[in-house]
Amino acid sequence: MAITQPGGGVSTAHVNMMTDTIIANLPADGLRVVMRALLVLFPEITHAFECETKKFVEQRALSSIIGKDKKPSLPELNKTQQIARSMLGCGLSFKSLQLFQNLVAQGTVLISRTSDDSQYELFTFLTSVDGDIVQAMTAVQKSLFIDTGTRVMDNGEHALVEALYHSLTSCYDTLKATEHDYPFGRSLISTAGILGLPRPTLLDAHQDLSxxxxxxxxxxxxxxxxxxxxxxxxxxxxxxxxxxxxxxxxxxxxxxxxxxxxxxxxxxxxxxxxxxxxxxxxxxxxxxxxxxxxxxxxxxxxxxxxxxxxxxxxxxxxxxxxxxxxxxxxxxxxxxxxxxxxxxxxxxxxxxxxxxxxxxxxxxxxxxxxxxxxxxxxxxxxxxxxxxxxxxxxxxxxxxxxxxxxxxxxxxxxxxxxxxxxxxxxxxxxxxxxxxxxxxxxxxxxxxxxxxxxxxxxxxxxxxxxxxxxxxxxxxxxxxxxxxxxxxxxxxxxxxxxxxxxxxxxxxxxxxxxxxxxxxxxxxxxxxxxxxxxxxxxxxxxxxxxxxxx
CATH class of the missing domain: 3.20.20.100 (NADP-dependent oxidoreductase domain)
Structure with a gap:
């Protein structure tokens, strides 16, 4: 197992059989408690933990994107959300945007295929994704103010944010002809702000707030x-x-x-x-x-x-x-x-x-x-x-x-x-x-x-x-x-x-x-x-x- 050292080097570590047995069998909530305890007791390993997590989530990111030829399901979207949230936790805010774009697109498809009885669960999930995107936009905004205080994105970063924005507006266009509520109002406004666009009037939010x-x-x-x-x-x-x-x-x-x-x-x-x-x-x-x-x-x-x-x-x-x-x-x-x-x-x-x-x-x-x-x-x-x-x-x-x-x-x-x-x-x-x-x-x-x-x-x-x-x-x-x-x-x-x-x-x-x-x-x-x-x-x-x- 290759482990990135805090100083940037790499070493090979051996996990003994009994320890490996614990990792393989300890319930997920138990692993979380143990990991948290280790980070509290040995804060110097935080950098290594974050580096290894970054490698893992970046490898999983592409496989978490649900293709157009596959019917999305709520459990699959949940898994994608977990990887996207982990990317945010690691500071990979821009790299998480493609996953969020996919969640918006697949969530839009799922709305039309979900029965009325399951609509509440789906919209609760999509509202949480809305909050995740707001968090991602906040991380993006903070990264743009580092050092000089200016707000400049390179072409690739701008394209990622713009693609997410278009996915959000496309969802609105799809739902406006239906009786479904639009679940991404907060993230639409946040994403428009990052792009320097006027506050979207799609939702007539100003009138509602008035x-x-x-x-x-x-x-x-x-x-x-x-x-x-x-x-x-x-x-x-x-x-x-x-x-x-x-x-x-x-x-x-x-x-x-x-x-x-x-x-x-x-x-x-x-x-x-x-x-x-x-x-x-x-x-x-x-x-x-x-x-x-x-x-x-x-x-x-x-x-x-x-x-x-x-x-x-x-x-x-x-x-x-x-x-x-x-x-x-x-x-x-x-x-x-x-x-x-x-x-x-x-x-x-x-x-x-x-x-x-x-x-x-x-x-x-x-x-x-x-x-x-x-x-x-x-x-x-x-x-x-x-x-x-x-x-x-x-x-x-x-x-x-x-x-x-x-x-x-x-x-x-x-x-x-x-x-x-x-x-x-x-x-x-x-x-x-x-x-x-x-x-x-x-x-x-x-x-x-x-x-x-x-x-x-x-x-x-x-x-x-x-x-x-x-x-x-x-x-x-x-x-x-x-x-x-x-x-x-x-x-x-x-x-x-x-x-x-x-x-x-x-x-x-x-x-x-x-x-x-x-x-x-x-x-x-x-x-x-x-x-x-x-x-x-x-x-x-x-x-x-x-x-x-x-």
């Missing part, structure tokens, strides 16, 4: 707010990370817009997104541009640098221009900056360019640790926020970040506060989950590892039991107590609660986090559990805020 937004009344005032650079904003932001992938479920634009409207009506007027959260900026931008009370909405997005780049005013301005284009706005309320490479101090130059751009009302940070946040402050750059992970299970901000923020009037915007949904009543008394069960989300797989590092499932159940008692006392839910614990820190501006837009609705539940505080006996009871955890060890071994992403 109907949904024109009658919305002025939103309620949030029950708890804080001041952010002169703006009054709610202390719970609606997070749109889940729109980055259909792994959390996928919904149509109309359903997503309907949920935006629901959030706004109840006073949740602040939304957090990013340049790599799928089409979150695009759909939210269309919603807010048509919303009759746009001035009441607070839009927070991000400029994330994950790859080495040459920092220039032009490159930074190009990213701001792209954010404004997608959000359909002339000004961005809050632009949060993430920089992956601390060893390169050019992040200070990029931040200075952002603060000098009149289109950015407020500049914040994302996943900066205390040391580098202070370097930003000491350089004379004014930042107002830092977005970091903060929860009962990950309390790293209390060690250094909190005091630095208080001293320099910086507010934390916190995510992961509910640990992907684990800090909720539904998990009280439940056994440790199979993290590759179909009902488990990518967020939960991520935060389950944090729970294990923090103290394990048994101690986590003790924490839930204490939280349930406190929740009963205050007539709220466990998730509200977990949110309140974070909100009660003076340096926390707002908690970002992830929203599965168009999939599930929790605005009424989130409202119950406002209007009360934990008393001393509540905090003491929680502390009795936390003191038995490995919270300090997490800070020492994982590192300060944001270190887990570097």
């Amino acid at each position: 109907k949904q937004t024109s009658l919305i009344p002025l939103p309620q005032q949030a029950r708890e707010t804080f001041q952010l650079n002169g703006r009054t904003v709610p202390r719970i932001f609606s997070g749109l990370w889940q729109m980055s992938s259909p792994a959390w479920g996928a919904a149509s634009s109309s359903k997503i817009v309907e949920q935006f409207s629901s959030h706004v009506r109840q006073g949740f007027t602040a939304f957090d997104m990013a340049d790599h959260y799928g089409d979150a900026e695009v759909i939210f931008g269309r919603f807010s541009s048509l919303y009759p009370h746009r001035q009441t909405i607070f839009t927070a997005t991000k400029y994330c640098v994950f790859h080495p780049m040459t920092v220039s005013r032009e490159a930074v301005q190009a990213n701001v221009t792209e954010r404004c284009r997608r959000l359909q706005t002339e000004k961005i309320n809050l632009l949060q900056f993430h920089w992956q490479f601390y060893e390169n101090p050019d992040y200070l130059k990029a931040l200075r360019f952002l603060t000098e751009d009149d289109r950015v009302e407020t500049v914040g940070l994302c996943n900066f640790d205390t040391k580098h946040l202070l370097e930003v402050v000491q350089s004379g750059i004014r930042v107002h926020t830092n977005q970091v992970q903060f929860s009962l299970v990950d309390s790293r901000p209390v060690f250094e970040m909190g005091s630095a923020c208080e001293e320099h009037s910086i507010k934390l915007l916190t995510y992961g506060t509910l640990c992907g949904g684990f800090l909720a009543d539904k998990w009280l008394g439940k056994p440790e989950p199979d993290i590759y069960d179909g009902s488990i989300t990518p967020s939960q797989r991520k935060y389950f590892e944090m729970i294990r590092s923090w103290g394990g499932w048994n101690l986590f159940q003790e924490l839930l039991t204490i939280l349930r008692a406190i929740a009963t006392k205050h007539k709220v839910g466990i998730s509200n107590v977990a949110t309140r614990w974070v909100l009660d820190f003076p340096y926390v501006g707002a908690v970002i609660v992830g929203a599965r837009m168009g999939i599930s609705e929790h605005t009424d539940e989130n409202l119950s986090s406002f209007g009360w505080s934990l008393d001393q006996s509540d905090r003491d009871a929680i502390e009795e559990i936390l003191i038995r955890s490995r919270r300090a060890e997490i800070f020492q071994k994982v590192g300060d805020c944001g270190a887990e992403y570097r």
